[in-house]
Every structure is written in C-alpha cells, then in structure tokens.
Amino acid sequence: MNAARLVVALVLALLPLLTPTYAQHVAIVVLINAAYTVGVYFMLRMGYLTLGHAGYIALGAYTAALVSTRLGWSPWIGIALAPLVAGAAGWGLGSLTMRLRGIYFSLSVFAFGEIVNATFRAVPALGGPAGVAGLPRPAFAGIALESHLAYYYLVLAAALACGTFLYRLQGTRFGFALLTLRTADEERLAQSIGIDTPRYKAWAFAACCAAAGLMGAVHAHYLRFVGPSIFTFLYSTDLVVFAMVGGLGSFAGPLIGAAVLTALGEQLFSVGYYKSLVYAVILIAIILALPGGLLSLPQRLRRAR
C-alpha cells in the first residue's frame, strides 16, 4: 500500500515536468474536479445528495476574484478567505435545511446554488452577467505562478489539502458519527444516544463547503476569470456523476471518477454543451453494468476470470 502511495506521489509530483502544456492543463482540471468531487462524496456517504455544490464553489471563486481585483489585495488573502466564506454559508444553509432529507434536501441545496448564481449575475458590483475578469496569479517566493507547470503545484497543494482534510475528518469520531444520519429512524436513534444531529450535519456541510470554497478560489485564479456561466447547476450534477461513476465504496472512488471523466470531458470540448449528456449516458451505463462504480472494476474482472 505504501509503495502504491509512493508511486502516486511521484507521478503527481514529476509527471507534469515531462508533459506538454496541454496535458498540464488537463492535470490541473482533473485535480480541481477531484477536490470538488471528494466533498460531494463526503455528503453522499452521509446519505445526502447535494445538487448545488457549484454554489459554494462560486462563493469561494467570487471571494477570491473580488478580493484580488476590487480590493487589490494579495490573491493569497482571497484564497485564505474563500473557505471561510463558503464554509460559513454551508454552515448557515446546513443549519436551516438539515432537517430535510432525501430529495427535499437536494432541492434546497439546488435552490441555494441557483440563488448564488442569480445574485452574482444580477448585481453589477459583483460582476453582473459579464463576471469578473483580470484576476492575477498569486506569487510564491517572489515568482508569479504564471506558467501551467508552476500553477499545477499550487493546485496540487490545494487538492491535497482538501482531500487530506476530508479524508481525515471521516476517520475522526465526528466523521464516524456522521454515518448515523441516513434515515429519519436512524437519526432518531442517533439522538437517543446523545448525538446532536442538527449540529453535526451543519458542521459536516460546512467542512465540505469550506473545501469547495478553497478550491474554488484556486480555480478562479487559474482561469483568471469568474462568471455566472461557470458554476452552474450542470457543474453540480457533473460532480455527482463523477462520484457515482467512480464508486461510493471508498474515498478512492470519487478521485477515480473525477480523473477519468474530467480527462474524457476535456476531449469532448467540441461537443460543448452536450458534455453533460455524455456524462449522463456514461452514468446510466455504469449504474446498469457496474453498480459499484469504476472502483469495483478490478474485483469484477477477477471474479469474471
């Protein structure tokens, strides 16, 4: 296991050095999406399907954009503030809607995502329909991270931060207690053994949204632009598809799903808007043929032999 980890670490650290710029770009997008998907997976593991994750990503991205362009502060300040803003919003909405479950919860988060997007579109001070352009790249040790290669390492660091945070959070007593909230009955049982379930849910949601906000900020500085057309409902559903195609059996599932489908999606640029359609078809195929997701593929092949 440790050998496998070392290989993955070496590949992540060294491969971009040997690849062309376009491959570096794909790697960056893969890492960004993987970090987002891990947050969606974290919620799915609790039994909650979030259909508005892009709203929290947008909060992080816009925080970074407004701090660095309107206020002219260092991008690092925006990147540091973004998880706080998105996390606080997650906590707030979590406190309000966590009494809901199933489709009602999903719809409430979906509505929140749409409200966020609509607000950014409607308020000129927040960029309006045109969005906010001209985000600078942050500088590290005096060097602006202008090249794809340099920025790759910032994205890698942020993705590792999000992933490690949520992975380790799962392993804590808090994270373990989050497995008691799947159904209304189980939640009643959880309360009867002393778990203050509304608070747990709100904090869990805050954690996922904070991670989304951090990566959203890094994402924004990569694009140098944020706009209401980027963090849409379709982005939210794509993330859910990544998680489910990868498989919900373990933490590796969402990573695999995000990596495979994002890399594929980058090849589908010519079909543009229909990318989500392609994803949907893949999702249905996976659900029918491989219910455990890509994660269960090796096991399935072994059994088939």
Place this chain on the structure above:
Amino acid sequence: MPASPAQLEVRGIGKLFGGLSALEEVSFTAPAGRLLGLIGPNGAGKSTLFNIIAGAFRPSRGAVLLDGRDVTPLGSAGRARMGIGRTFQLATLFHELSAMQNVLQAVLCRAPRRTLAGLLQSEAYRREQQACEARARQVLETLDIDAYWNQRAGGLPLGVRKLLTVAVALATEPRLLLLDEPAAGLSEEEGRRLMARIDATLRGRCTVIVVEHHLKLIQRFCEQVIVLEFGRVIYDGPPAGLKGNTRVVDAYLGHD
C-alpha cells in the same frame, strides 16, 4: 459500569396533539434501580409517555425529573447525555453499520469529540479510540452477542437485533433505560429469554422502564407496574395486585 441508577419522577404530564389529548395528567415515580412495567391497551398513551420521558416529544404541561433535576427543557440528545437511554419498538439500528460499530457509536458519545486531535491523528486520540472499541466489544459480550460483531446490523436475525438495540442503549451508560416492547415480534419463549437476559444484565445497574404487551413477562420480571388507559394512570403498584383490580381488568377485557 460506574453510573448509578437514577430515580425518575414524572409530574403532571399532559400532551395534546392538535386538539386531541393523548395524555391527561400522568404522575408516577420510579425509584432508583427498579424494573418498572408500563402497560395499557393500544392508544393508551404509552409510546407518547416514553417519547416525552426520552425527550423526543415536548409535553404540553408537566415535568420530567431525573434524580430531582428538571430535565424537561432538554431534547433527546441532551437527555441521553444526562443518562436516559432508550430502545425503539421496531428494533431501530444503524442498519448499514456492523453490530460492533452500532455499539461503538454509542460508546463514542461518552468520549470527548476532540476533532482537531483526530485530524492531526494524535497518538492519544488513537489510544482513546482503541479503548472505546474495547469497551464496545465488552458491551456485546455482556449481552452475549459478540459473535455477530462484524456483521451488518440490518442483516441480523430479529432476536439478535433486539439485543443489539439494548446493547446500543446500554453503551451510553444510562442511569435510566426505557425499553419499548423489547419482546415484540419474538416468540413467547424468545421473549422470555430476552427479558431474562435484560434483567440479569441490568438489575441494580440502572432503573428500567419497559413497555410490553406480554402481561406474563411484566408480571414475572417487574416489581412495579403502571397501567395507562386513555392517557391516565389507572393502576400503580405491584404486579400481584393487577388481577384483583377491577379497573385494570375492565380496561383489558372490556365490560358490558
């Protein structure tokens, strides 16, 4: 188990659902350490009373006191931390978790959360975790269901699931334990064995209130019986007095 049994006092509890009165004016005291049976015809208000004692419902009036302390303002989770444990009628468990993990959830609620230490994966945190797992295993052993520790709770036979619900409640180290029809769905023999196991495990450790339909079980194991009818207490005394009490006999058999 270090916790000592608690005395429960229910004082003038009334509960209205909409305009409908489920409980009129229920008062009784369960002395510390007692095994008390709560019976009554369907719709008498037993479940409502249970939910009010456990904090799942708020009473319209009256108070619940644990060792003289008013716990009425606390919700379910708060009362669990005060030492009120309960089981549910339908053998509610965390179905996707293993038997051991079910109990572990309850054990961990007694441990400090210390999420930051957990994120940093400190050695002390890991040791605490191991101690909790050992404790969970011990609770399973107490009820003699440790052989199932690794199995998914949702897939266990009903008798084992019933015991597991008791194990989960027990792992919170309750001072008062509410058992909601522990024998429901079991054969008479299974029910008797289950009650004997519960009795042997809990006697002296905590106060127990059990709702049960099997009168025989109540008469055999309980020292005090409370009979509810139409939201009122119509009998509060030893099981021996049940048969001679005309109101109880009427409530159960009806009269012309």
